[in-house]
Amino acid sequence: MFQSFSEKSNPEQGAPRLKLLRAVMKTAELDGWLVPRADVHQGEYVAPGNERLAWLTGFTGSAGFAAVTENQAGVFVDGRYRTQVRNQIDAAAYQPVDWPETKLADWLKHALPEGGRLGFDPWLHTAKEIADLSDALEGSGIAPVAHGNLVDKIWPDRPAPPTGAITTYPNALAGKTSAAKRAELAETLRKAGHRAAILTLPDSIAWLLNIRGADIPRNPVPHAFAILHDDARVEIYVHPAKLDKLPDTCTAGGVTAHPDTGFAAAVTLLLSPVRVDPASIPVAIVAALEEAAIKPSFAADPCILPKACKTGAEIAATREAHLRDGAALCEFLTWFDEQAPGTITEIDVVTEVEKARRAAGKLLDISFDTIAGSGPNGALAHYRVSEASNRTLEDGDLLVLDGGGQYLDGTTDITRTLPVGNVGDAERAAFTRVLQGMIAISRLRFPNGLAGRDIDAIARYPLWLADQDYAHGTGHGVGVYLCVHEGPQRISRASDVALHPGMILSNEPGYYREGHFGIRIENLLVVQPAPPLPGSDPADSAEGRLSFETLNFVPIDRRLIRRDMLSQGEADWLDAYHKACREKIAPHLTPAAADWLTQAAAPI
Known part of the structure; x- marks a missing residue:
């Protein structure tokens, strides 16, 4: 198995490690210390020896940072991790801070004395980050001070730097x-x-x-x-x-x-x-x-x-990777539908998914730890099942299954939300709204020059009509046998990067009801020039339009769809998508999975 299920968080160590950090802060004559989740390369992903934030606080999310003073220790996280952080830190030692709503500079002005010295490792923070912080602290007397890393001084068994083969x-x-x-x-x-x-x-x-x-x-x-x-x-x-x-x-x-x-x-x-x-x-x-x-x-x-703008060869290769991955998911889903509620766990699901991806002999790694969150665990957008959190799938649950593979010819990422037994009306209505947003992005034609922030709201509109939303972006860039999160393009309120042909993005609206259930539906898309439409305005045609080509082909569970909520255009898109699933994936399946696909991808 690529994925393990050991518990990576040690919140019980948070208080004693915080005490050690404060001791070395005092020796260094620093009033505060910043602990980012970053390494010297400033990428999103870090090696075990650079997991300083997790080691110190217990929080294992992929984004966030801590600020420690003599009397306070805040762990700053965005909307994706607010439930997770409360479950992983010692509340007596650390305080969750809603970020970016609460700005670091504002927090520091209350937590540090006037003229306070805020220490940071200059290899772990970017020039922009420190410049912005310094500007925001202007007039407070608080001075950021570059210093050797203090967490490293108190981490006795810190893992050595990786030396993997190139x-x-x-x-x-x-x-x-x-x-x-x-x-x-x-x-x-x-x-x-x-x-x-x-x-x-x-x-x-x-x-x-x-x-x-x-x-x-x-x-x-x-x-x-x-x-x-x-x-x-x-x-x-x-x-x-x-x-x-x-x-x-x-x-x-x-x-x-x-x-x-x-x-x-x-x-x-x-x-x-x-x-x-x-x-x-x-x-x-x-x-x-x-x-x-x-x-x-x-x-x-x-x-x-x-x-970010893939070559024709990269796009052709990644199409093949997604067909292989889609077939593996369909084999898994055939198995999944044969399991009765109450008989399998989240770990069983992750294990079986990886087994299906491995079967073709082309899987080099998974592209991230598979998310298999059932019931209330599904409401944690970046949930990682461990032996301690493992849950049996019970009748009425929703299962959020998000995962992908690393293949030589492509990096895949796909999310499907699956019913376990009989699911309630509220869940089905919310699922349909999420699906409507996902379809809206899939069908979109848009002018050259638009950025992710210009189209993000389109995915949210059906949810907004019901006063529902999700606290993550609608989509991220994806590499080709590289990182599953790749910039600079995103579908997000925060992204001002124009979309260009060849860019690959995820399309993954969701909805999460804390303590109850989660929903997410995700396909990957590649930006393509849009063919002209009959009768289009000549000026618009000259400017050009862009559209999306879908890369993933795995049925969307029709048992969760409220057909009466779909427009005819949405239903037509879904039927065309399922027809493509049957045509593209069926030749790669075992007979049992091909039979399953015929039923799962039938017209709605």
Whole structure:
């Protein structure tokens, strides 16, 4: 099994570890300390040795941070994790803080004395983050102070840095050679007048060099730093243990490899100006540049947008990965429908799903720990079942099943909400509203230039009519055998990044009633040019329209749908989608699963 079910949270250790942290804060003459969920690469995913937030507080969510003072310790989380954080921290030691509604600076102004010294590790915070915090604290007398990491001082058995192997990613699947990518980005640097760009994000480096790694669970990326020069040369900096194992293709044609211990010194030898992304560059690197009189030029990581806009080869490959994954899910669902309520648990579900994905022999990892939340556990949007939380699926439950696979030709992610026995009317009505929002995004045609924030409300509209909503974004970007969460594109109120052809996004509205049930329905989509419509306005046609192509093909459970709530257009979309499921997936199924699919994907 890729997934384990051990309990990762230790809230009982929160108070004694907090006491130790406060002791070293006092020795360092600091009044406060920030504990982010971040590593030196500033990506979303971190290795075990960088799980400082979880180690200190017990909170294991994938986003959040803590702020500790002499008398207070706040754990800041967004709407996805507010129930989870209460279950995982010692309430006598830590206080959950609703973020971003409560701003860190405002909290600090009340928690720290005037003139207080707020310590932070400059390798674990971005330049933008600290600049914004400093601006917000202006006039308070509170000063952010860069300092060596205090949590590391009190973590005696902290895991060592990962040294996973780096492997070559096939050019045929990437659709473009590393040399071609480097040449294109070097031209971008020259046009902007930048002599070099510093890259810290592991997935950017993996994409640029057509390599993959094994340093982060569920994400095939290497821990590395890189410098891209304006003549297309690249210097990559990796753990010394990896240097002798690098594939020849990784260090050919203008790419040289060095130990990562030399990275900080190497940046001080660059010529000005040097491009750095304020959203991902550690403060420590900006400080090193400025001390060496090298001008940092703040601009987006040059890999981010090209990586997000997939090549034709990447899109073709990921289609194949989704057909394979869809067949596996249909095999699982055939098994699931044969189980009587009260006879299986959430762990049984996760185990059987992974077994189905493994059966084709192409699964390299799961793309994230599978979410299988039944009843009240389904109301936790990012629930992870453990031996302690494992629950038997009972009659009347809803099961939120969200998971995906890492295949060489693609990264998959799909959510289906499933009934266990006879489900109530409130659940079916809410499910139908979520489905209406998911269909609305799937059917959407929209002008070039719109961003995720411009279309997010479309998915929420059916829920809003019933005063319901969900506290997460509608969709995130997805890589191709890279990270299942990939920027810069999102379908979210917070996203101002324009959508472009080739971008892959999730479409996953939901609804969560705390203590009772959860609902989420998710497919992945790829942005495509929309074909012109007969009778469309000529000006609109000239500007162009975009639309979405659906990548996942697994039936949506018709037993949970209130047909009387669907419009004819929505019902037509659902029937066409289910017809595509039958045509695309049936050839890959066992006879029993093919029979199940015929019934599950019948017209509504």
